[in-house]
Amino acid sequence: MHWPTPRSAYIHVPFCRHRCGYCNFSVVADRDDLMDRYLAAIDQELDRLAGIANRPPVLDTLFVGGGTPTHLPIARLQRFLQSLRRRFDLADGFEWTMEANPEDITAEKLDVMSGFGVNRVSLGIQSFDDRKLAVLERSHSGQSAAEVIQQVAAQIPNVSIDLIFAAPGETVSAWAEDLRIAASLPITHVSTYSLTYEKGTSFWTRRHRGDLSEVDESTEIAMYDLGREVFAAAGLRHYEISNFAKSGFRCRHNLAYWQGDPWYAAGPGAAAFVDGQRVMNHRSTTTYLKRIESGGNPIAESETIVAEEAAREGAAFGVRMIDGVDLSQIRARTGIDISSLCAASLDHLRSQGLINRTADHIQLTPRGVHFADAVARELLS
Ligand code: SF4
Incomplete structure (x- = not known):
């Protein structure tokens, strides 16, 4: 089978202020002391990647996810984005997404991001309801989330938001209010996810102890259907099970994954798909760093896709x-x-x-x- 050359890349930035109780991503919380080592390591990994491709890869889509990429302070953010620009050529009409959390957004960071070419921001909003945000252990308020969406859209007018539904204790009418607020804001794309309790998270343990109770299935289905209804009325077309977009704003990076196109990846826990090989880096940031610093390979798993x-x-x-x-x-x-x-x-x-x-x-x-x-x-x- 002939595998085309990747035209997409995913870069993982693992830093967060705090690990949210439901999160099982490859994340390090409150370890900003590792940031400089990470920046040096990702630079080396990208160098190696460009070496394999024998020239800077040409990308249609670049997605910087995490963790919280915008948790990098401004000087480090600049160094990181410079490193990406040096290693990749961006094709005409490229889509460059960066994930962000509301509490990190400043006008200065947005300037730096757009200056380097970031033209799509995916905000981890999750809810506009302060009570639900507290249950989810998020550190922003509903009011600040709405303000940040306006602020980002004024500088980078392609804003996607993530929303979670079926949080413990949530009712359909509370979710309806989240949907109403989201639909009134200047967004081009929404991803909605029902809360899942993943093994290894504190939510998993708390649910087993009986501290947190799941929303029942019929309520969850009613919430999902309400999302479809509200976003359709707001011109956000349901195009994938969890995703809605205004015309022309589907996430091209995710479409590449879903269509089976190959992609490069770098960073702790990042998974790439190149030449029919799916490879995944070590999920532990410290193991990833040690591997690269000792001249070794950060890959933890690989499989050939027939x-x-x-x-x-x-x-x-x-x-x-x-x-x-x-x-x-x-x-x-x-x-x-x-x-x-x-x-x-x-x-x-x-x-x-x-x-x-x-x-x-x-x-x-x-x-x-x-x-x-x-x-x-x-x-x-
Ligand atoms: S901010 Fe996002 S990536 Fe970080 S711990 Fe919370 S859910 Fe996970």
């Missing part, structure tokens, strides 16, 4: 797109015919009323939209 796996993943991610997935594109890319490979699964999913299917196209039904994870799992198995 054509059948690539085709199954293409179907599983593709079916999460609200418009559905074109199987002929997967066949052209991988040489695998999903209609034959997954014939029994497709029949089963259709008989359950979860997908509609024509010869070369599958799409979730309105009922299937609520069971997208189960549909994806069946296509992968």
Whole structure:
């Protein structure tokens, strides 16, 4: 199978002020003392990456995520962005996203970001309700979140926000207020996630102890459907299970992942997909740093993706797109015919009323939209 040269890159910045109780990302909280070592290490990793490509890779999309990239103080932020600009060429019409938290945003940081070419900001808002923000252990207020969205949009007018629903104790009417405020603000894109309790997080432990209780499934479904309704009315089209966008503002970086395109990656816990190899760096920031500082390799895991796996993943991610997935594109890319490979699964999913299917196209039904994870799992198995 021929793998195209990546046109996307993901860079992971692990620093946060505090680890939120539900978070299981590769994060170091309250370890700003590691920032200079991180900046030196990421520079080396990017150097190596440019060396492999034999020239600065040309990118259509660059995504800087975390952690909280904007937690870097201004001088370090400049050094970091310089390092990225030196290592990558950005193609005409590029999309450069940077994740940010409201409490870090200043006019000076926004100037630096836009000066280097960042043209999309993804804000970790989660809610506008102070009580819910406290439960989620977020350090901003609802009022400051709304103000920051306005401030960012005035300087970098492509703002995405993340919102969490089904937090402990949350009601549908409280969520409706979050949605109302979000829809009234100058955003181009929203991602909504129901709160999950991941093993290894303090929320997981607290739920087991009975300190936190999950919202029941029917309330969670009502919240999800309300999000679809409110954002549709605000001109934010539902295009992927968890994502809504104004026309022309879908996240091109995530679309590349979902379409099975390859990408480069760097930083602790970052996963890359290059030449049919999926590799993941050490999740521990200190292990990542030690590996690079000793001239070693930061990779913790790697696997070869064969054509059948690539085709199954293409179907599983593709079916999460609200418009559905074109199987002929997967066949052209991988040489695998999903209609034959997954014939029994497709029949089963259709008989359950979860997908509609024509010869070369599958799409979730309105009922299937609520069971997208189960549909994806069946296509992968
Ligand atoms: S700010 Fe985001 S990345 Fe950092 S700990 Fe909280 S949820 Fe995780």
